[in-house]
Amino acid sequence: MRNRPHPASxxxxxxxxxxxxxxxxQRTGSPHGFAAASHARQLPAGGGIVGDYRPWGDGVLDGxxxxxxxxxxxxxxxxxxxxxxxRWRPTVIGDHLxxxxxxxxxxxxxxxxxxxxxxxxxxxxxxxxxGGGFGHGxxxxxxxxxxxxxxxAAADLLARALAGQAA
Amino acid sequence: xxxxxxxxxxPPLRMVADAAARLGIEAHHLNQRDAASTALAIDATGDRPAxxxxxxxxxxxxxxxxxxxxxxxxxxMLPEHRRTGGMAQRxxxxxxxxxxxxxxxxxxxxxxxxxRTKPSNSNMSKPYQAQLIAAAGFRVPATIVTNDVxxxxxxxxxxxxxxxxxxxxxxxxxxxxxxxxxxxxxRIRMLPTQFQELIEGDDVRVHVVGxxxxxxxxxxxxxxxxxxxxxxxxxxxxxxxxPEAVAGRCFALASRLDLPLCGIDLKLTPAxxxxxxxxxxxxAFSSFEERSGQPIALAIARALAGA
Numbered sequence: 016m017r018n019r020p021h022p023a024s025x026x027x028x029x030x031x032x033x034x035x036x037x038x039x040x041q042r043t044g045s046p047h048g049f050a051a052a053s054h055a056r057q058l059p060a061g062g063g064i065v066g067d068y069r070p071w072g073d074g075v076l077d078g079x080x081x082x083x084x085x086x087x088x089x090x091x092x093x094x095x096x097x098x099x100x101x102r103w104r105p106t107v108i109g110d111h112l113x114x115x116x117x118x119x120x121x122x123x124x125x126x127x128x129x130x131x132x133x134x135x136x137x138x139x140x141x142x143x144x145x146g147g148g149f150g151h152g153x154x155x156x157x158x159x160x161x162x163x164x165x166x167x168a169a170a171d172l173l174a175r176a177l178a179g180q181a182a
Numbered sequence: 183x184x185x186x187x188x189x190x191x192x193p194p195l196r197m198v199a200d201a202a203a204r205l206g207i208e209a210h211h212l213n214q215r216d217a218a219s220t221a222l223a224i225d226a227t228g229d230r231p232a233x234x235x236x237x238x239x240x241x242x243x244x245x246x247x248x249x250x251x252x253x254x255x256x257x258x259m260l261p262e263h264r265r266t267g268g269m270a271q272r273x274x275x276x277x278x279x280x281x282x283x284x285x286x287x288x289x290x291x292x293x294x295x296x297x298r299t300k301p302s303n304s305n306m307s308k309p310y311q312a313q314l315i316a317a318a319g320f321r322v323p324a325t326i327v328t329n330d331v332x333x334x335x336x337x338x339x340x341x342x343x344x345x346x347x348x349x350x351x352x353x354x355x356x357x358x359x360x361x362x363x364x365x366x367x368x369r370i371r372m373l374p375t376q377f378q379e380l381i382e383g384d385d386v387r388v389h390v391v392g393x394x395x396x397x398x399x400x401x402x403x404x405x406x407x408x409x410x411x412x413x414x415x416x417x418x419x420x421x422x423x424x425p426e427a428v429a430g431r432c433f434a435l436a437s438r439l440d441l442p443l444c445g446i447d448l449k450l451t452p453a454x455x456x457x458x459x460x461x462x463x464x465x466a467f468s469s470f471e472e473r474s475g476q477p478i479a480l481a482i483a484r485a486l487a488g489a
Contacts, residue, residue, distance in 0.1 A: 034286045037224070041290050044229030053224035056283040 032153040035140075039150035047145050102142040106158050108168040109135055114161060117141050121149040128154055136169060183208045184486040185244055187284065188253030189215060189260075193468035195253045197479035198486075205480065207487045210235070210242060214257050217280035218273045224283065233287050249294040249486025253464070257281060294392075294442060294486060301440035302463035305351045308376060311439075311460055318435040320448075320458035323378040329370045334359070334377055343380035345405060356406040380405075381449045381457050386422060388446040389467050389478050390436040392485035396476045397424045399450070419473035428456045435461065443482060 033055050040048025105115040105122070107129045112122055125139040128151050140152030160166050184202060188195045190211050202209040212222075212235065220237035235242045257277055263269060288295050304311045312322045326337050327349055338344045338359060348354035357363070358380060385400040385407055402417035404410035410417040424432070428448075435458075436444050445465025448456045467478045 031286070033282065034289050037286045038290045040226075040231065046226035046229065049224050049226040049231045052286060053283060056279045056286070 032140075035151065035153050039152065043144060043148050043150050045144050045146070045148075045150055048150055100142050102140070104138055104140050106138045106160070106165055107134070107136070108165065109172045111168060113165045113168060114138075115141075117149070124149050124151055132156070135172065183210055183244075183247050184483065185210050185212060185247045185250045186253075187212045187214075187250060187288075188255065189213065192253055194466055194479075195251065197468050197471065198251050198482050201477075201479040201483040202487070205483055205487070205489070207483055207489070209483075210244065210247070212284065214254060214281075215260065215262070217257065217277040218269075220280070221276070222280055222283045222287075224287065233291070247293055248488045249296065250288055250291070251296050251482060251486055252288060252298075254281070254284075294488070296443035296482065296486065297441050297463050304439055305461065305463050308347075308349055308460055314439060315435060315458045315461065318438050319431050320435070321455065322458055323381050325376060325378045327374055327376045329372070329374040331367050331370065334367060334370070337377055341379035343382075344377050345380050346375050346377050349374070349376045355409050358405050378459075381451060383449045383451040383457075386424075386448040386450050386456065387465075387470055388424065388432050388448060389465060389470065389476075390432055390441075390444050390446065391478060391481040392442050393433075394481045394485070395424070395429055395432060396470075396474075396478050396481070397422045397429075398470045398474045398476060419470060421474050421476050424456070439463070442485065 033052060036048060036055065037052035039045070040052055103115040103117040103121065105112040105117060105125055107113075107125055110126065112125060117125070121141045121143075125141060128139050129135070129137050132154055134154070134156055136156075136158070138155045138158035140154075142150055142152065144150050160169060184207055186195050186199055186202075186209055190196060190199065190213055199209050199211070216237065220235060223234050223236065224231050225234070226232065231245065233244045235244055257263065285299060289298055289300060304314060309325060309327055312325060316322050324337075324341060326333060328334060334344075344359045345356050346359055347356045359367075359377065385402070387398045387400065389396045389398075399420050399422035400407045400417050401420075402410045402415060404413060404415040404417065407417040432446050435446065436442065439461060441461065441463050443465070445462035445467065447459040447462070449459065450456055467482075470476065471478045
């Protein structure tokens with residue numbers, strides 16, 4: 016297992032769903048993702064995207080913001096009605112996904128994201144983008160194991176890691 | 183354009199701003215003290231994001247900034263917020279949004295950032311960081327972290343002279359565990375403490391700035407030269423040159439830690455060996471530049487501008 020603890024964990028730094036959204040938008044060039052990541056920071060703590068990601072449509076700055084006027088909560092975005100999106104939250108264990116069966120492109124994205132973070136055991140929030148393609152949300156380095164096959168796969172991965180160390 | 187994040191009057195930030203002005207580089211301030219009266223936002227043009235700073239003077243697109251210099255402090259510790267003992271809920275939300283979005287941008291932008299938060303966190307645990315330092319080829323002092331008094335006695339017996347210091351990034355005064363301090367050793371039972379063999383020699387602070395390096399030698403009788411004045415001692419700072427292999431190791435270490443700007447603390451032993459203590463991811467280089475005359479701020483401004 017390569018989910019090594021990091022000093023930041025002890026210092027109270029947590030993984031950020033909002034930063035992950037922006038990272039996903041950067042990766043896919045999704046205007047919806049940019050708008051969502053920006054707008055999420057303007058909402059009161061505990062509300063909106065922190066608890067429930069909604070892939071808003073194109074974010075358009077209000078005219079008032081264009082003039083430089085300061086608005087409460089930040090520059091306002093006109094938000095179209097939220098659309099239903101396909102979403103998945105698979106658990107990644109080694110090179111395999113469990114608990115959800117997203118399309119191949121989304122599966123590949125989950126594996127790439129986990130690999131980039133140096134995580135062999137994680138869960139990745141995936142969703143379909145408006146213009147095609149997929150984005151990711153929170154990358155959780157401490158996922159709950161809900162199914163027997165996940166526990167078995169995690170145990171296998173640990174056993175192989177221990178055998179590798181012993182060798 | 184470069185972006186300076188923090189309090190503009192803080193010495194390192196002020197010196198980089200001055201250096202940028204001397205070099206003819208445009209510098210835009212993201213002043214934490216304006217967080218309640220300005221706003222940051224990201225919007226998109228096609229598939230490209232635009233990171234904008236909105237304020238009373240208009241809107242500024244920071245997307246094309248070549249570099250960000252980050253000297254952010256915990257905004258809740260700013261005197262104006264501590265003094266008032268509370269603020270309007272709306273102001274608090276605005277300030278939190280400002281810092282949150284800035285943090286998101288700094289962690290994800292492709293521009294040069296000195297430094298991002300996540301890599302900086304290696305300094306949160308000195309024993310953790312010491313392992314990375316050793317992996318980069320430096321000798322690190324023999325170290326224990328313990329709350330067991332007998333273990334400390336045995337460690338001191340083995341190394342004869344021992345110092346103690348904080349385990350985390352929390353600043354502490356490095357102090358020698360002399361015989362007259364042993365009576366207080368029992369207090370560590372409630373607080374595991376880091377003890378290290380005392381390395382004799384002169385301190386050398388190395389500032390790595392992108393592809394440039396500045397080494398400053400500090401001659402002082404004090405165990406912790408930063409506080410030499412408190413004990414009636416003195417500290418003399420002078421530019422020095424590092425052996426090529428040691429300089430290469432410093433660059434490799436900065437790269438391994440993903441810190442394009444850092445302050446590496448070395449000790450030059452009487453035998454000529456460079457031993458490494460730690461790497462500071464947010465070095466207050468200003469005090470070294472003022473005392474040694476080394477042009478560190480100019481190097482930072484140049485690196486941020488990609489010049």
